[in-house]
Amino acid sequence: MNKLVVLGSVNADHVLQVPSFPRPGETLHGRNYQVIPGGKGANQAVAAARLKADIGFIACVGDDPFGVNIRESFKCDGINIGGVKMQADCPTGIAMIQVSDSGENSICISAEANAKLTAEAIEPELERIRQAEYLLMQLETPLDGIELAAQIAKRHDTKVILNPAPARELPESLLACIDIITPNETEAEVLTGVKVEDDVSAKAAADLLHGKGIETVMITLGAKGVYVSQNGEGQIVPGFRVEATDTTAAGDTFNGAFVTGLMESMPLKSAIKFAHAAAAISVTRFGAQTSIPTRDEVNVFLKEHA
Numbered sequence: 057m058n059k060l061v062v063l064g065s066v067n068a069d070h071v072l073q074v075p076s077f078p079r080p081g082e083t084l085h086g087r088n089y090q091v092i093p094g095g096k097g098a099n100q101a102v103a104a105a106r107l108k109a110d111i112g113f114i115a116c117v118g119d120d121p122f123g124v125n126i127r128e129s130f131k132c133d134g135i136n137i138g139g140v141k142m143q144a145d146c147p148t149g150i151a152m153i154q155v156s157d158s159g160e161n162s163i164c165i166s167a168e169a170n171a172k173l174t175a176e177a178i179e180p181e182l183e184r185i186r187q188a189e190y191l192l193m194q195l196e197t198p199l200d201g202i203e204l205a206a207q208i209a210k211r212h213d214t215k216v217i218l219n220p221a222p223a224r225e226l227p228e229s230l231l232a233c234i235d236i237i238t239p240n241e242t243e244a245e246v247l248t249g250v251k252v253e254d255d256v257s258a259k260a261a262a263d264l265l266h267g268k269g270i271e272t273v274m275i276t277l278g279a280k281g282v283y284v285s286q287n288g289e290g291q292i293v294p295g296f297r298v299e300a301t302d303t304t305a306a307g308d309t310f311n312g313a314f315v316t317g318l319m320e321s322m323p324l325k326s327a328i329k330f331a332h333a334a335a336a337i338s339v340t341r342f343g344a345q346t347s348i349p350t351r352d353e354v355n356v357f358l359k360e361h362a
């Protein structure tokens with residue numbers, strides 16, 4: 057059993073550089089095709105593992121070559137893959153990503169094996185959650201599985217962190233089980249109806265989430281950092297200034313690093329700074345899991361930016 061359990065998605069990101077996005081009926085020549093491991097669940101699990109957290113992952117992959125290889129790669133990163141099930145006759149989740157020369161992206165995802173991570177499927181894995189200190193989840197897998205996991209965690213004093221991405225409205229029964237929520241500005245707006253633009257609106261959104269029973273609200277603000285609020289007291293903890301080249305998985309790296317900091321008993325603000333450092337490194341590199349730093353890299357970065 058592990059101190060941290062991450063429950064979530066695994067995707068193969070098929071990335072193609074394109075001169076511009078093809079119009080309906082048009083064929084264009086792309087270049088630099090790459091298949092990069094992604095999926096919010098997997099990214100957050102890998103981030104925590106590279107930063108030396110004791111972590112087990114609950115997920116579903118397909119019985120295709122990507123599914124076989126990614127399980128091995130998780131193992132190499134130090135993740136307990138006892139809860140990563142291989143689904144027969146089903147591909148691993150995919151994201152088809154076109155990145156245009158002007159830097160925009162266009163993404164289409166298909167859940168595939170991720171859709172199998174239902175409440176019924178996670179039933180055999182619940183003991184992992186009961187015994188963990190923290191459960192970290194996102195919203196790329198079926199909601200009934202996420203809700204069951206959160207309820208079991210709540211009943212057994214396992215702290216629940218929810219990164220509510222991609223954005224969607226959530227039932228009160230799920231929100232009531234969450235200890236820490238980490239939406240970005242868009243996700244905060246979908247959850248609360250408040251457009252987060254400044255400290256005042258961030259506080260309004262955070263207070264609404266506190267009202268649902270969530271003790272700690274952390275609204276990530278991209279390069280600006282994070283607005284953190286506990287018991288109605290909020291402040292911005294700024295991030296690090298770096299030259300960003302690709303922000304894919306910045307939020308995932310932040311979440312995996314943040315929970316790792318908490319598990320090492322860092323005070324909240326220190327855990328946020330640690331997570332800012334890991335996420336800042338990730339935005340200077342290309343891709344999802346390819347951009348996630350190791351513990352040594354974060355330690356060096358923090359020394360250089362002290």
Ligand SMILES: Nc1ncnc2c1ncn2[C@@H]1O[C@H](COP(=O)(O)OP(=O)(O)OP(=O)(O)O)[C@@H](O)[C@H]1O
Nearest residue numbers: 240276277278279281295300303305306307332335
């Ligand atoms: N340009 C940047 N420079 C430095 N740090 C950044 C930058 N963008 C993001 N970060 C770091 O990543 C964290 C999360 O960023 P953001 O609020 O964009 O999350 P997100 O929208 O979930 O990210 P994504 O969907 O791109 O993974 C920030 O709080 C910060 O620590």
